[in-house]
Amino acid sequence: MEENKNNGREEIFSEKVKAGKRTYFFDVKSTRSNDYYLTITESKKRFNKDDEGFTYEKHKIFLYKEDFNKFMEALNNTVNHVKNELMPDVDFTAFENNHENNHEREEHAKSPQVDSELKWD
Secondary structure, eight states: OOOEEEEEEEEEEEEEEEEEEEEEEEEEEOTTSSSSEEEEEEEEEEESSSOOOOEEEEEEEEEEEGGGGHHHHHHHHHHHHHIIIITTTOOHHHHHHHHHHHHHHHHHHOOOOOOOOOOOO
16 A cells, blocks of 8 residues: 555655754655656644644645756755845854754754763762
């Protein structure tokens, strides 16, 4: 049944980016003919109003190799426009530290807690 979910497409590589209430997944997948493409998925956790459960709202972009360079160029141009023209006074490196701290907290939460403090009787 899991094979049907992937439609015969093998996932080769995956990168996850947590960004506030959203998570982005960058996945490299292969086709049956051994070609490669990317999927970029935005996932948002949405709480149901009717019950106490939640669902994930997902939006997906498929990016094929012939469009990689055009996509990257447009993305870089757009981000640089925002950084340099619209928000030149914002220190975007401050957000990198926040990401690193979140990653460290995540790693710390995953690791087993060891009491490293020495205790004397």
